[in-house]
Amino acid sequence: MQLRVPGPTPCPPQALEAQGKEMINHRGEEFRKLILDITWSLKQMFQTQDDVLILTASGTGGLEAAIVNTLSPGDKVLALSIGAFGDRFSDIAHNFGAEVEKLDFEWGRAAHPEVVEKRLKDDSRIKAVMVTHNETSTGVTNDLEAISRVAKEYDKLLLVDAVSSLSCIDLPVDLWGCDVVVTASQKGWMSPPGLAMVSISERGWKAVSEAQMPRYYWDLSRARSFLEKGQTPWTPAISTLYALYSTLKLMEGEGLANIIKRHVRVGDRARMRIEELGLSLFPKEAYSNTVTAVNIPSDVDSRKLLTTMRRKYNIVLAGGQQRLSGKIFRIGHMGWVGEEDIDQIIVALKKALPESKR
Amino acid sequence: MQLRVPGPTPCPPQALEAQGKEMINHRGEEFRKLILDITWSLKQMFQTQDDVLILTASGTGGLEAAIVNTLSPGDKVLALSIGAFGDRFSDIAHNFGAEVEKLDFEWGRAAHPEVVEKRLKDDSRIKAVMVTHNETSTGVTNDLEAISRVAKEYDKLLLVDAVSSLSCIDLPVDLWGCDVVVTASQKGWMSPPGLAMVSISERGWKAVSEAQMPRYYWDLSRARSFLEKGQTPWTPAISTLYALYSTLKLMEGEGLANIIKRHVRVGDRARMRIEELGLSLFPKEAYSNTVTAVNIPSDVDSRKLLTTMRRKYNIVLAGGQQRLSGKIFRIGHMGWVGEEDIDQIIVALKKALPESKR
Numbered sequence: 001m002q003l004r005v006p007g008p009t010p011c012p013p014q015a016l017e018a019q020g021k022e023m024i025n026h027r028g029e030e031f032r033k034l035i036l037d038i039t040w041s042l043k044q045m046f047q048t049q050d051d052v053l054i055l056t057a058s059g060t061g062g063l064e065a066a067i068v069n070t071l072s073p074g075d076k077v078l079a080l081s082i083g084a085f086g087d088r089f090s091d092i093a094h095n096f097g098a099e100v101e102k103l104d105f106e107w108g109r110a111a112h113p114e115v116v117e118k119r120l121k122d123d124s125r126i127k128a129v130m131v132t133h134n135e136t137s138t139g140v141t142n143d144l145e146a147i148s149r150v151a152k153e154y155d156k157l158l159l160v161d162a163v164s165s166l167s168c169i170d171l172p173v174d175l176w177g178c179d180v181v182v183t184a185s186q187k188g189w190m191s192p193p194g195l196a197m198v199s200i201s202e203r204g205w206k207a208v209s210e211a212q213m214p215r216y217y218w219d220l221s222r223a224r225s226f227l228e229k230g231q232t233p234w235t236p237a238i239s240t241l242y243a244l245y246s247t248l249k250l251m252e253g254e255g256l257a258n259i260i261k262r263h264v265r266v267g268d269r270a271r272m273r274i275e276e277l278g279l280s281l282f283p284k285e286a287y288s289n290t291v292t293a294v295n296i297p298s299d300v301d302s303r304k305l306l307t308t309m310r311r312k313y314n315i316v317l318a319g320g321q322q323r324l325s326g327k328i329f330r331i332g333h334m335g336w337v338g339e340e341d342i343d344q345i346i347v348a349l350k351k352a353l354p355e356s357k358r
Numbered sequence: 359m360q361l362r363v364p365g366p367t368p369c370p371p372q373a374l375e376a377q378g379k380e381m382i383n384h385r386g387e388e389f390r391k392l393i394l395d396i397t398w399s400l401k402q403m404f405q406t407q408d409d410v411l412i413l414t415a416s417g418t419g420g421l422e423a424a425i426v427n428t429l430s431p432g433d434k435v436l437a438l439s440i441g442a443f444g445d446r447f448s449d450i451a452h453n454f455g456a457e458v459e460k461l462d463f464e465w466g467r468a469a470h471p472e473v474v475e476k477r478l479k480d481d482s483r484i485k486a487v488m489v490t491h492n493e494t495s496t497g498v499t500n501d502l503e504a505i506s507r508v509a510k511e512y513d514k515l516l517l518v519d520a521v522s523s524l525s526c527i528d529l530p531v532d533l534w535g536c537d538v539v540v541t542a543s544q545k546g547w548m549s550p551p552g553l554a555m556v557s558i559s560e561r562g563w564k565a566v567s568e569a570q571m572p573r574y575y576w577d578l579s580r581a582r583s584f585l586e587k588g589q590t591p592w593t594p595a596i597s598t599l600y601a602l603y604s605t606l607k608l609m610e611g612e613g614l615a616n617i618i619k620r621h622v623r624v625g626d627r628a629r630m631r632i633e634e635l636g637l638s639l640f641p642k643e644a645y646s647n648t649v650t651a652v653n654i655p656s657d658v659d660s661r662k663l664l665t666t667m668r669r670k671y672n673i674v675l676a677g678g679q680q681r682l683s684g685k686i687f688r689i690g691h692m693g694w695v696g697e698e699d700i701d702q703i704i705v706a707l708k709k710a711l712p713e714s715k716r
Contacts, residue, residue: 007593022361058593059592060575193593194414194596194597233418234416235551239598
């Protein structure tokens, strides 16, 4: 079975095997070495000299941590949304009492930095900008570099959902001045789900020291002080850390620059070959190199297509979410993936499409 | 290496092997079957007909979920504490704005139901009682049956930290009327850390419908509605679920009643053999059957003892936490453990103690 949803992604055998190791004491020396090694490697991949902390949670937990550690109820935030995950990030901030101004862009398009700039110029009350780097629901990658530049120009805190981009799409955290950046183990990191990884800048820590939203499990200050001892505040997902350690070694072997280039090649190939099939891409611009969203032809039944792909051709693709349900399908291509995987999917799609007519 | 800290506990080979299975789509049919099967099995072990929900988190995340789903800021709660984990449960409620009345009992003793009753009788403002079933830091098990009876008599919500008891020590959730009960995969469940499991009663759901504490990741209502589709709201720790599925099968094979009896035998043996060595137990009453806390003789160096046990005899024990640091050591004996494991530890302790003089 080839799993090509936009997460969880397939784990290489090394990661699956690494999980077979017996548990260790999370307050002991062996664990200390493990978490410090992983943290060091993560910092290279985040391209940051600042802190990276590991939480036992899904990516959504990491997003909640980014918010509750840096904001207070009543703080005004500008939440850019270009799809379901932008909506989610915004919803979390709203749930915890932030005054959220949501800046929605058409699904299938990227956020426009000039619109962001106008809002920041017009409203000095805005404390933070929240943005999804790569929107999995629509297959669009925001121009985070440009958005970061604007946020920094207006001296705003910048919270980034990089769950489905980091380690696949270039994101130099320090260079772009991203204050809090969140990713998760089951995406480009080729590990099982269960860990969220969060970087935080000096400015981010300053916000933490003032932030009044209630927090305990997600407390990043506590995570930092435990990390100094080579520990986590709460019992961590040890076997997932074993897997992540092994995939980080693979990633270091390939090199971040090469990984990013491979994702460009894979993304290009997916788009080219999808269009060769006579299908059209859902995004109108800013195509993602980790997930390709494809319009379902009007004579094809979406459910039948996904079922045929899975049952007959052993390839698991994703459907559309929310308002895109039944209208698009999505190919995840992040992490452990090459151009040959795309070719296999195309061969299968070519057969499955005519077999999935309404 | 024999890992005998009070969690993480050793995983049987079946659990480690189960984790080697490749990832699956968490929105697909195979996952649906997995989570529904696991949930069904968990309900047997919780002895409940009500809901059991699985969160991707450590046990502490489950405790936070219990609080933020059922309480509002300003709600008065009576938090019983007999050690570090009782303190933690209380701290979380405080952080989220509950008015916490903390009822501290001497470390090494259990909570006294008659003291609880007096407080409930005297203060009708108390909405909920929070209690740790088994206090890992001191090796004491509270008389949850008696505490439940009092809480129910006064019609209070009862939130239970059963992280280190459930599946080892009898806890008939429905019979005792426990409204929210939290446990975690790396304890008696013999799986790696990364999953918290939370049961919730009808009365618990009523509290959820009124509770105003902010929540998103921990939202149990959302977890319930996704579970109806055989899903979780956020990407779950799939490999840890594979492990848990396999250990639940082992547990069903042995039978809950037998598992509980085995823990009684193991606990009895640990206490008897520790006292035979001339050591004294830290608790003064209500000895736990999942963790034994032992006073360190005045002529023994605690750090030297733990290091000798680990390096020379390949057995990892735990030290004391917080105020008990350096004063006690703890033997975890929950989950995958038998009397022969205790005997091995005793043989090693007999040698290590004279080798660890101050």
